[in-house]
Amino acid sequence: MxxxxxxxxxxxxxxxxxxxxxxxxxxxxxxxxxxxxxxxxxxxxxxxxxxxxxxTLLNHAKLGLGFEVIANVKLSLPSRDNLEAFERAVSDWPEVVECITITGAVDYFIRIITTDIHAYDNFLRDKLLGLGLVSDIQSRIVVNVSKRTTAAPLGLISPFISDKTETE
Missing domain, CATH: 1.10.10.10 (Winged helix-like DNA-binding domain superfamily/Winged helix DNA-binding domain)
Structure with missing residues (x-):
């Protein structure tokens, strides 16, 4: 590296x-x-x-967006075309703030932010299931976030960072 x-x-x-x-x-x-x-x-x-x-990171709860769901999504047929179609659709949905392809029993991990459980139900029915690509969704409602950061753990790469400095 x-x-x-x-x-x-x-x-x-x-x-x-x-x-x-x-x-x-x-x-x-x-x-x-x-x-x-x-x-x-x-x-x-x-x-x-x-x-x-x-x-800029916003306070979701103060904006009325305090309902967060972590969903594991399994596609009916995880073909290249279906994976690409799913990813295109998800990229257009503002409720989905994170979408990750994962290994194992499901295909995707998505994080959804919305106003309440009713809005999530509408999202689930109209958008996620409306695609016709999904065979299973396991939703987990976030109760509390004890840690969330966007900061990269730079201390882990410190052996790769030299102590010399460039001449300016």
């Missing part, structure tokens, strides 16, 4: 994955650089695809 990162890059990544709204000046100050070299590092990591996008 070859990463073109040094310890300053890792610090920058850690800061912006925890708060995408930080200014370049604040990031630069936190890592001991001036703004221009810091901005160049961020742009380089964006161009390399290490930084895919920056987002």
């Amino acid at each position: 070859s990463l073109d990162l040094d310890s300053i890059d890792a610090k920058i990544l850690d800061l912006i994955q925890r708060d995408a709204g930080m200014s370049v000046a604040d990031i630069a100050d936190a890592v001991g650089l001036s703004s221009s070299p810091c901005w160049r590092r961020i742009k380089r990591m964006e161009e390399q695809g290490l930084i895919e996008r920056r987002v």
Whole structure:
């Protein structure tokens, strides 16, 4: 595994994955650089695809979207065409905030956010089952989230990050 990162890059990544709204000046100050070299590092990591996008996380419950379901979905026939059709459909449904192909007895793990159980029932009947591709759905209503993060565990790759820093 070859990463073109040094310890300053890792610090920058850690800061912006925890708060995408930080200014370049604040990031630069936190890592001991001036703004221009810091901005160049961020742009380089964006161009390399290490930084895919920056987002704002919203409080679903305060927005009236406090009903969350984890569903395991099994397709009737998991052919290439059916997998692609399912994935296309799911990508258009705003209720589905995550869709993962998995191994085992089911084909997909999807996370659905909606307003209440009635809205979920409508989603299930009209969209998910309405596709005609699904043979089984096992729904689990989320009661409590004890941990949720979007932060990558950068500490796991620290052996791959050199301690040298680039000359700016």
